Amino acid sequence: MSQRLASSVRFAPSPNVTTVRRAFPLAQTLPWLAGPVWLVAALVTWRAPDADDFPATNDLAVLFAALGVVLLVAAAGRRLSARAPWAIALGVGFGLWEVAQAKLLWLPRPFFGTPQDLLDVFQSDWRKLGDSLLHSLALLAIGYLGGATLGIAVGAGLGRSPRFRYWVRPIMRLIGPLPPVALLPLAFVLIPSSRVAGDALMALAAGFPVAVLTWSGIAAVDPAYYDVARTMGAKQRFLLFHVALPAATPQIFVGLFMGLGASFSMLVVAEMLGVKSGLGFYLQWAQGWAAYPNMYAALLVMSLMCSALMTVLFKLRDHLLNWQKDGLKW
Structure with a gap:
């Protein structure tokens, strides 16, 4: 009797772990966060005023928004699970770069450009x-x-x-x-x-x-x-x-x-x-x-x-x- 009890205790799933997994389905949530992150970056790029007259600001906002839509479609098709963390990290990184340099000019120019500058090079050159x-x-x-x-x-x-x-x-x-x-x-x-x-x-x-x-x-x-x-x-x-x-x-x-x-x-x-x-x-x-x-x-x-x-x-x-x-x- 004691051996059966020990065996059932040993192999029974932990209720705490199961509850946490059900409460926080991180692997299912991350793909749906990637698209909104890029859409927020697009909104900040479009609506927040630039600190200087930078080229291609509207084009950059459109590009960020398009990437956000593509990521949402990929999340709906369940094709983004493995790449979702990187998609979120890149969206946050580009958003912070846009705010720090294009909106606030925290870094000295011309040594540190903006995302608009990089996009303008690919468009013009x-x-x-x-x-x-x-x-x-x-x-x-x-x-x-x-x-x-x-x-x-x-x-x-x-x-x-x-x-x-x-x-x-x-x-x-x-x-x-x-x-x-x-x-x-x-x-x-x-x-x-x-x-x-x-x-x-x-x-x-x-x-x-x-x-x-x-x-x-x-x-x-x-x-x-x-x-x-x-x-x-x-x-x-x-x-x-x-x-x-x-x-x-x-x-x-x-x-x-x-x-x-x-x-x-x-x-x-x-x-x-x-x-x-x-x-x-x-x-x-x-x-x-x-x-x-x-x-x-x-x-x-x-x-x-x-x-x-x-x-x-x-x-x-x-x-x-x-x-x-x-x-x-x-």
């Missing part, structure tokens, strides 16, 4: 921003893809050929650890085109981690795999492309992630110092003219570009390495 984005993507694509391809080839040679490793390893240990930024003046002297010089330095920035991790991945392959393939008549080319590289693919992707981050850094430096186009050049131009809203807009576009490219690379990794998609997150 979107062509130059879009052109800079395309130039940056083109420069990054050539440098990063060239460096990644060269890095995989060098890493495969280091992992499979002792003679290749004898000659190339000292060169890699001498040049590879150098920051590519340190070679920027030399590259602009040796290579007449600043664009080609930027591509070469981005290829170096991406190629070194890819080569090292490709080499490490191939070196970690179990020799028994090669022995089994040889007994079935496999040649060196088959061992490389069907045994070594597939087994080293997880390590190769780690090198690709590291190389992409290094290429982003080198891209901005190259565009600021030599290449007369791209988001880095736009940043330098905006800083020179004290156009700080333009600078913040370029930073936002650059952040979205880098995040999108990293996401694409992770999607590719998850597709090729489906059995390891939970091992590395972005």
Whole structure:
């Protein structure tokens, strides 16, 4: 009897916890708060007087209101549960930014702009921003893809050929650890085109981690795999492309992630110092003219570009390495 009583007490749900959950269904309430938060931000933006003559105030209020309506529709369709806290936080953040800067001017201008200033940049200068984005993507694509391809080839040679490793390893240990930024003046002297010089330095920035991790991945392959393939008549080319590289693919992707981050850094430096186009050049131009809203807009576009490219690379990794998609997150 006592054991039954203890068991029933042990596994009975707590009435206090149940009551709290019923009284405060937070997970169900938060999605419905996101839309009103943005609508309140829109009302404050529209009705509260500006501290100065800022552009695009009405447009910003319309944008906030549209976001509020979209969030309400998403809440009604139950598509906002996981993103509701972030939607609320962003709405509160933009609302506070609007009040603190556009309505009260608490922060010194022009170093700190208003949401209206940022929206005005995208409305008035979107062509130059879009052109800079395309130039940056083109420069990054050539440098990063060239460096990644060269890095995989060098890493495969280091992992499979002792003679290749004898000659190339000292060169890699001498040049590879150098920051590519340190070679920027030399590259602009040796290579007449600043664009080609930027591509070469981005290829170096991406190629070194890819080569090292490709080499490490191939070196970690179990020799028994090669022995089994040889007994079935496999040649060196088959061992490389069907045994070594597939087994080293997880390590190769780690090198690709590291190389992409290094290429982003080198891209901005190259565009600021030599290449007369791209988001880095736009940043330098905006800083020179004290156009700080333009600078913040370029930073936002650059952040979205880098995040999108990293996401694409992770999607590719998850597709090729489906059995390891939970091992590395972005």
